[in-house]
Amino acid sequence: MTNKKNTIRYSISDIASDLDVTTRTIRFYEEKGLIMPERTAGNQRVYTPRNKARLKLILRGKRFGFSLDDISEMIGMADSDTNEIQQIEKSLAFGNAKLKEIQERRKELSLLEQDILATREKLIQRITQLKPSNNLNRKEE
Amino acid sequence: MTNKKNTIRYSISDIASDLDVTTRTIRFYEEKGLIMPERTAGNQRVYTPRNKARLKLILRGKRFGFSLDDISEMIGMADSDTNEIQQIEKSLAFGNAKLKEIQERRKELSLLEQDILATREKLIQRITQLKPSNNLNRKEE
DNA sequence: ATTATCGTTTACGTTAACGTAAAATATGAA
DNA sequence: TTCATATTTTACGTTAACGTAAACGATAAT
Numbered sequence: 001m002t003n004k005k006n007t008i009r010y011s012i013s014d015i016a017s018d019l020d021v022t023t024r025t026i027r028f029y030e031e032k033g034l035i036m037p038e039r040t041a042g043n044q045r046v047y048t049p050r051n052k053a054r055l056k057l058i059l060r061g062k063r064f065g066f067s068l069d070d071i072s073e074m075i076g077m078a079d080s081d082t083n084e085i086q087q088i089e090k091s092l093a094f095g096n097a098k099l100k101e102i103q104e105r106r107k108e109l110s111l112l113e114q115d116i117l118a119t120r121e122k123l124i125q126r127i128t129q130l131k132p133s134n135n136l137n138r139k140e141e
Numbered sequence: 142m143t144n145k146k147n148t149i150r151y152s153i154s155d156i157a158s159d160l161d162v163t164t165r166t167i168r169f170y171e172e173k174g175l176i177m178p179e180r181t182a183g184n185q186r187v188y189t190p191r192n193k194a195r196l197k198l199i200l201r202g203k204r205f206g207f208s209l210d211d212i213s214e215m216i217g218m219a220d221s222d223t224n225e226i227q228q229i230e231k232s233l234a235f236g237n238a239k240l241k242e243i244q245e246r247r248k249e250l251s252l253l254e255q256d257i258l259a260t261r262e263k264l265i266q267r268i269t270q271l272k273p274s275n276n277l278n279r280k281e282e
Numbered sequence: 283a284t285t286a287t288c289g290t291t292t293a294c295g296t297t298a299a300c301g302t303a304a305a306a307t308a309t310g311a312a
Numbered sequence: 313t314t315c316a317t318a319t320t321t322t323a324c325g326t327t328a329a330c331g332t333a334a335a336c337g338a339t340a341a342t
Contacts, residue, residue: 013318023319028300042308044319057256060249065206068299074257088268095261102254108201109250113243115198116215120236127229153289164289169330183338185289209329 010047012037019055026055032068034058034075064105074098151188153178160196167196173209175199175216205246215239 016023029035030045035054037045047055054075061071073094157164170176171186176195178186188196195216202212214235 011318022301024300024302027320032299040308042319044308057253060253060256062299063206063246063249064253065204075260085268085271088264088271092261092264092268095257095264098257099254099261102250102257105204105250106247108204109243109246112198112201112205113240115201116236116239116243119216120233120240123229123233123236127226127233130226130229163331165330165332168290173329181338183289185338203329 008049010049010052012045012047015047015052015055018052019059021059029055029058029068032072034068034072149190151190151193153186153188156188156193156196159193160200162200170196170199170209173213175209175213 010018012023012026016026026035030037035051035058037047037051040046057075058068058071061074062068066074151159153164153167157167167176171178176192176199178188178192181187198216199209199212202215203209207215
C-alpha cells in the first residue's frame with residue numbers, strides 16, 4: 001500500500017543525454033532556481049523522475065520562446081510548499097494568464113502555418129513556370 | 142484593370158508603433174537582411190503593406206522561439222527573385238520541414254497546456270485545504 | 283525661413299543563456 | 313588500491329538581439 005516508485009534516480013549526465021541538453025545547461029537552471037535536485041554523500045547531484053519531468057517542462061517552455069524568468073514564474077506555481085494563501089492565489093492568477101496566452105499561441109501557430117503554406121504555393125507556381133514542361137534535362141554538373 | 146493599391150506607405154515609426162517594436166529592432170532586422178524597404182529621395186525608409194506583413198511574420202516566428210537566422214531561412218523562401226530552380230527547390234524542402242515542425246509544436250503546445258492545468262489543479266486543492274470553509278475574513282490591510 | 287520632430291548612420295553597451303577551461307573531488311571498475 | 317571517468321565549483325568568454333547615445337541630415341508645421 002505504501003508503494004511509491006522511489007527507486008529511480010538519474011545522474012546529471014543521464015538527464016543531459018535523455019533530454020538532449022548539456023550538463024552546463026542543467027546546472028545553470030539550478031543556479032536560476034528552476035530545479036533543486038538532491039545530493040549524494042559526496043555532493044553529486046541526483047535527479048528523481050519528478051525532477052526530470054520539471055526539466056522537460058522547462059525545455060518545452062523554452063521552445064515556445066518563453067524566457068527562463070517567465071518559466072521560473074510559471075513553475076513557481078509548483079513548489080509553493082511554504083507559500084501562504086496569498087502567494088498561491090497569485091500563482092493561480094499567473095497560471096490562468098498563461099493559459100490564455102497559450103490560446104493565442106494556438107491561433108498564431110495557425111497563422112504561421114498559413115504564411116508558410118502561402119509562400120510554398122508561390123514557389124510551386126514559380127517553379128512550374130520556370131520548368132514549362134519537364135525537367136528531363138540531365139545536366140548534373 | 143491595372144488596379145493595385147500601391148498607394149499605402151508607412152514610415153519606420155508607423156510600423157514600430159503598429160507592431161509594437163522599436164525602430165532599432167526594425168533596422169536591426171534590415172541589417173540581418175530580413176527586410177529591404179524602399180527609400181525616399183532623402184534616404185528615409187518607406188514601408189509597403191507587404192513589408193509590414195513580412196515583419197509580422199518575423200515577429201510571429203520570434204514568439205515561437207525561432208532565431209532570426211531560422212526565420213531568415215524561412216522567409217528566404219519569399220524573395221527568391223533571382224534564384225535559380227535549385228535554390229527554389231531547396232527553399233521548398235526547407236518550408237516543408239518547417240511545416241512538420243509546426244505540427245510538433247501543436248502537440249507540444251497541448252502538453253504545455255496540460256502541465257499548467259495539472260499544476261493549477263494541485264494549487265486549487267491546496268488552497269481549498271488551507272481555507273477549510275470560507276474566506277469571509279474581511280482584513281483588507 | 284525656422285523650429286520641432288523625425289530619421290540616418292556609426293558605434294559602443296547590455297543582458298540572457300549558455301560555452302569553455304581549470305583545479306579539485308567522487309565514483310565505478312579492475 | 314589504483315586508474316579512468318564523471319562531477320563539482322569557480323570564473324572568464326561568447327553570441328544573439330537588441331538598447332542607448334552622438335552627431336548629423338530630412339520633413340512638416342508654423
